[in-house]
Amino acid sequence: MIHNYLKLALRNLWKQKLFSAINFTGLILGFSAFLMIGLYVWDELSFDNFHDKKNRIYRLWDATATRHVAMTPYVWSVPLNNELPEIENIVTIQHLSLIVKQDDDVYAETEMFAADSTFFEIFDFPVLRGNPQNLLKDPNRLIITPEMATKYFGNTNPIGQTLEINIFGTFVSFEVSAIAACPENSHIQFDFLLPYELIKKYSFNPPAYENWRTHFVYTYLLMTPDFDHAAFKTKLKQFLLKHGGKTLYDRYTPNIQPLSHVYLKSNLEFDFQPKGSIKNVKILTVAAIGLLVIAIINFVNLMTSQYLRRVKEIAIKRAMGSDKSAILLQFLVESSLMAVASVIVAVGITLFFLPQLNDFTGKTFQITHVLNPGFIVISLITGLIIGCLAGIYPAFVMASYKPVCILRSKPANRVKSVLTRKILVIFQFILAVVLLMATGTINEQVDFMLKKDLGFNQDQVIVINDAGQISSHPDKTNLLREELLKNVSIHAVSASSSYPGTGTWSVGYKPEGYEDIEQSLSLSTIFADHDFINTYDIEIIKGRDLNRQIQSDSNAYLINEAAVQLFSARDNSWKTNPLNKLLEETYLKKKGPVIGVFKNFHFESLERKINPLIIHIYSEYFFFHTNQTEQ
Known part of the structure; x- marks a missing residue:
């Protein structure tokens, strides 16, 4: 019919x-x-749905009074795993950009991750070759994706082959132990997975791995079924009180977000990019x-x-x-x-x-x-x-x-x-x-977003990644700057820890007039050289810029209008005359005067209001070189 x-x-x-x-x-x-x-x-x-334990995987994040960041300190992970029974397993991941050397060829790789050996116990990235039971347990063996296997070894079997990787100034030989696929619908996109041991060994800042305030790793937790989210959040605060005292307890508020929220529903600083x-x-x-x-x-x-x-x-x-x-x-x-x-x-x-x-x-x-x-x-x-x-x-x-x-x-x-x-x-x-x-x-x-005045010049600006490879060597940094400036089309060169739109460091400060407070203010910070303001054409509205000829400027600070407004809430003299006011940076134990106030510019997403920003010199954290060229 x-x-x-x-x-x-x-x-x-x-x-x-x-x-x-x-x-x-x-x-x-x-x-x-x-x-x-x-x-x-x-x-x-569909993002991250391929993990078998996806409903029990959470990312640990942290908040202060002014910032919400996707990163946490590395040192938190082991005691967290040992002391909180709701955590079944834990893994820390650090995003790296390193130099890879194969024979006479040198490549800059930006999608590298150092991870604990528990990485594959929590996540289910497909292992195409190699023994899944021994991944990331040998400090001199790494994992690459099929794309990297083809790039470096062609059609030959990459297992057992070696690559040299420059870890913060030292070339270390690694053997390829496995090939793992990284699906496109994963918010973690890697080309290389390195064991953490050698990264810590050759780090330019070893104390950071033992510091309870330095946020630079991503921490993922495999939780037990049916755990109590509210109770666990309370335990996280008590955990900080136990290990860091009232100072750490008052400053940070750690929390967790489900894996299903990381790509689509997260709005934290230092989120993986791109995100939905x-x-x-x-x-x-x-x-x-x-x-x-x-x-x-x-x-x-x-x-x-x-x-x-x-x-x-x-x-x-x-x-x-x-x-x-x-x-x-x-x-x-x-x-x-x-x-x-x-x-x-x-x-x-x-x-x-x-x-x-x-x-x-x-x-x-x-x-x-x-x-x-x-x-x-x-x-x-x-x-x-x-x-x-x-x-x-x-x-x-x-x-x-x-x-x-x-x-x-x-x-x-x-x-x-x-x-x-x-x-x-x-x-x-x-x-x-x-x-x-x-x-x-x-x-x-x-x-509106395309035409919005961001407060800095983004035209004719070229960013060179991986400056961290030479940042600990001032002579090399200066040599690179001099060589770049020999090109008549390059007007200015600057090195910095970040550039607008890529996130900033969160550092503790005690401004003048705040000496009596126990807790420092956690503020966004860009570590930059003397030419940052000039390179990005940022307007100085009070005082002056950093000057390479004035030696004392190595301890001086530049602050934005939002920082002046924040400091004035407690001490009105900041509003009337912020110049020569003292700032104490608690991490580096550095104290110096404010020599200039620059106009607010959008250093974060347009979705966020312009927060207080501090700029000062610390060459160890120069990860980018920026060049301004003529049109």
Whole structure:
């Protein structure tokens, strides 16, 4: 019977070729937009789902009065694991950018991670070659991805091969022990995994690994099932009180976030990049559904209009004995056939425009993503359901006609159907207007971000990564600066711990007038040389810039307007004259005067307000060189 309905549906569609083509095109466009957006949303929601223990993995993060950071001190991990029974396992990870040497070839690798041997006990990154039981336990053996295996060793077996890696100035030989894949839907994206032992051994700052305040590692916890989140948070505070006393207890508030929140729902400083946004996912989901609803309403209206032209056909069938269910089924088959066919064509369109979709979203979707059995089945079922739902109203309208009423000039049912169509059209236009307004708002937001004055010059600025390789050698740093400045197109060169948009260090300070407080203020800090302000064209509004010719400037500070405002809340003299006020940096035990106040600039995301920022010299933490070139 269904076979006959399908034949009849095809005949009717072919008979009304132009009408069917218009209706078909609208539905295809709606489904195509829905599938493309759905593919992006599907991928965003899939992040980190491949880990078997994903529901029990949490990331430890920390907060102060002014900052929320994704990092924690390295020294916390062992006592946490030993003292809190809710923690089943723990791993610390440090993100590194190091130099790799193979024979005479040298490469700068930015996606390196040093990790504890418990890394693969918590996470389930696929191990393609090597023994999964012994990973990261030997200090001279590392793990690489298939991409790095091809890059360094071609088609030969990389297991047992060696690479030299410059760990903070010392080349160390490592043997490749395993090949592990890093799925694209993981918020942790690595090319190399190194054991922690040698990283600590050759670190330029060994005390940092024993300091309870220095936040520089990512800590992940495997929690026991059904642990009490609120109680555990209280235990974390008590843990700090036990090991650091009231000072540490008052300053930090550690917490945990589920692994499922790290990529989409986290808004912490030093988050892994790039990261997603649950807000964007929700907006796109609503937009996709809205576009599909518009297409469905259009489909319903056109199908109803077309069916109303077939009242004589319905009258004859009813007179010949067809019941309502047969009429209903006939029209449902027609609408479902069009909907499913539209989905199939939309899948083809999605495949055709996949390169453009990748360029627009920054993703790397492959044909296999679209032709994934799960994605295809869900798409077809969605099309079938929508076809039934879209066709059920016009089908019921037609099936409800009585043959005797069809000859009337204005059957009641036809009047009702016209009214319903008008309501649907009005709703369709309202929805379209809402989507257009939302699109306009988003466009204005994007335009605002593109044109917003950030307070510094980002044009013609080139950043050289991995300056940390030479930062501990002032002679090398100065030599690099001199060589760069020999190029007449380079106007200025600066070395710094970070550059705008990449995060800052959180350092404790005691400003003049705050000597009586036990707890220092934790403030954003950029360690920079004398040329940072000049290189980025940041405006000095009071005082002067750091001067290489004045030796005492090595202990001097530059602060922004937000810092002046913060310090003035306790001591109003900061507001009237902040110059020559003293600042004490508690980590380096460095005390010196404020010699300049610079205008607020956006050194973090535009989503955040401009916080207090301190700039001063500490060459050990110069990780970037920035060059300003002429246009």
